[in-house]
Amino acid sequence: MTLSDTTVASHLLKEEALIGGSWQKAGSGKAIDVLNPATGQRLGSVPNMSGQETEQAIASAQAALGPWRSRSAGDRARILKRWHGLILENLEALAQLLTAEQGKPLAEARGEIAYGASFVEWFAEEAKRVYGDTIPAPKAGSRIIVQKQAVGVTGAIIPWNFPSALFNRKVAPALAAGCTVVVKPSELTPYSALALAWLAEEAGVPAGVINVVTGDPAPIGEALTSSSVVRKISFTGSTKIGKLLLEQASRTVKRTSMELGGNAPLIVFDDADIPTAVAACMNSKFRNAGQTCVCANRIYVQRGIFDKFTAALVDAVKKLVVGPGVGEGVTIGPLINAAAVAKVERHLADAVAKGATIIEGGSRHPLGGQYFTPTVLTGANAAMELAMDETFGPVAPLFVFDTEEEAISLANDTSYGLASYIFTSNIDRVWRVTDAIETGMVGVNEGLISNEVAPFGGIKESGLGREGSKYGIDEFLEQKYILISPTLAA
Ligand code: SIN
Secondary structure, X not given: OOHHHOOOOHHXXXXXXXXXXXXXXXXXXXXXXXXXXXXOOEEEEEEOOOHHHHHHHHHHHHHHHHHHHOOOHHHHHHHHHHHHHHHHHOHHHHHHHHHHHHOOOHHHHHHHHHHHHXXXXXXXXXXXXXXXXXXXXXXXXXXXXXXXXXXXXXXXXXXXXXXXXXHHHHHHHHHXXXXXXXXXXXXXXXXXXXXXXXXXXXXXXXXXXXXXXXXXXXXHHHHHHHOOOEEEEEEEOOHHHHHHHHHHHHOOOOEEEEEOOOOEEEEEOOOOOHHHHHHHHHHHHHHHHHOOOOOEEEEEEEHHHHHHHHHHHHHHHHOOOEOOOOOOXXXXXXXXXXXXXXXXXXXXXXXXXXXXXXXXXXXXXXXOOOOEOOEEEEOOOOOOHHHHOOOOOOEEEEEEEOOHHHHHHHHHOOOOOOEEEEEOOOHHHHHHHHHHOOOOEEEEOOOOOXXXXXXXXXXXXXXXXXXXXXXXXXXXXXXXXXXXXXXXXX
């Protein structure tokens, strides 16, 4: 299947990058292929741009900055609202495009488009609520005012696992705050970003406010982080790359938002409602075939309900349907590439060598390619690779524990701190555990915690800053304090 074989309306199929309002084709020999993970076939290509083109995009964003940030917040909000409307009008086509390049089931892709649109609507509303402050001055007659201003040109680096929603989660608050952006989508999934940028243009976002540079990450990332014009980097991806970008961005002391890796613990206590815990575990673990940074990566189950929980989980896992995202009833699509499948296999082999037992799945799916059978294993322990590193695949490792203290200590025994999930019907335990657990987000009797109104982000090596919510726009704003004193003549 190529891009033009999809049912996506042709106006949303962009195989060009966007710089300063002009759609730019690949120069000769400078294209990068995009593959459909469901088939391995080539969908199309996008320009493989370099540092030089990234600098052009930065210059365009710089030229557009003054006019954009000086528009009224209401004006920016109206444009964002039109963009939101266009995304929803094109929801089905955007979902088809997302499934074609990313692989997730169509139902999930539709959910992602709606989820992404919710950030555009939310930040359209927040644009008008960028309040400042007045502070009683220490000197009689003086006034102190704090006002907020757009940070400036922003580099936004988008991952392949949510190429549509995370484009919106970064670009919408940046635009609402008055920033302009240079976006680098993943080279694996550039089409969702390009389609959203096209819809933004249609909604009235002026040329140069959103630029999308496609291609290999290293030269583009280096150009974004080393430019003194770029004042902010917003990145979602691995902790390893986040650290590299932080180092590079430190040379020009840029603001940064980093949504990095997770290693989420999901803890089921003896007093949990098992159907609730199983349903939530399925949502958290198997959404996007286990390729989310908030996926349950370590599932701790208290000894008293271990067998019951395990049996119910295995029953639910058996009902998952593996196949191409466009297939009827499919709930688990392919993994993104061969390296992702190899990582799952490596984690499983290591776990088995260290004493784990695979009780469901455990191998590549008969469909071949990048399909992996949803897997459950017992006997997981802290020495296994899958306890230290996110597997990013459809693997549910079950650990057994005895006491609340032990569960907390195991859950916190990681350098990551993004999301966690606990299941209990004891309200005192809810407070004790949510206080003690070292993550930026906690789901209590809930496996899906991401939405536009809540602050998404981690602590420890899972990142810096928050996306979404009333806090998300602050990542794109600077505070300016002004002290106004009366003149000596007054
Ligand atoms: C991510 O995996 O990076 C984002 C997941 C989400 O927004 O729920």
